[in-house]
Amino acid sequence: MQLFQKVKDGQVTLKVFIRTRPNLRCTAEETNMYIGYGMLEKLFDKGSSMPETKNLQFWYPERWLNILEQRQLFNAIDQLCPNIETIEVVTHSVYIIQCTPNECAFLTDNSAEYPDTSFSPGVRYCPLSKDSELTIFGGEIKSCSK
Numbered sequence: 001m002q003l004f005q006k007v008k009d010g011q012v013t014l015k016v017f018i019r020t021r022p023n024l025r026c027t028a029e030e031t032n033m034y035i036g037y038g039m040l041e042k043l044f045d046k047g048s049s050m051p052e053t054k055n056l057q058f059w060y061p062e063r064w065l066n067i068l069e070q071r072q073l074f075n076a077i078d079q080l081c082p083n084i085e086t087i088e089v090v091t092h093s094v095y096i097i098q099c100t101p102n103e104c105a106f107l108t109d110n111s112a113e114y115p116d117t118s119f120s121p122g123v124r125y126c127p128l129s130k131d132s133e134l135t136i137f138g139g140e141i142k143s144c145s146k
Contacts, residue, residue, distance in 0.1 A: 003078035004101055013086045014074075014104040022092050024060065035059040043076040044069050055086045062093035070095035 006012040036058030
């Protein structure tokens with residue numbers, strides 16, 4: 001994919017912030033969930049070429065995309081936004097994460113806040129233990145705090 005070559009060459013900045021415990025039912029965050037919605041509509045519903053678009057930001061685009069679209073997000077941006085410079089995605093979608101180069105993926109949750117993996121009402125559940133490693137393309141995901 002040409003987009004990932006541009007990322008590798010430093011022409012495009014791609015940051016995918018991975019949330020393991022998002023609360024998608026939080027009404028206080030509801031407006032944030034729409035960040036990037038209009039661009040997703042242009043990318044997938046209208047197929048509009050957007051040469052003027054230089055920056056894209058998406059919060060949980062998986063709310064609006066089917067599985068195939070999630071896996072094709074970066075391809076669609078590559079094809080329809082030829083002058084893109086910066087892409088930021090906040091997600092918990094395994095399909096988007098699997099398509100993200102390792103050096104562009106950042107795990108944002110602090111596992112110290114969730115010492116075990118058991119379910120408790122009111123606590124966001126995460127199946128990863130603090131000793132486990134989340135991997136993409138066989139590499140380790142960096143924490144945002146590093």
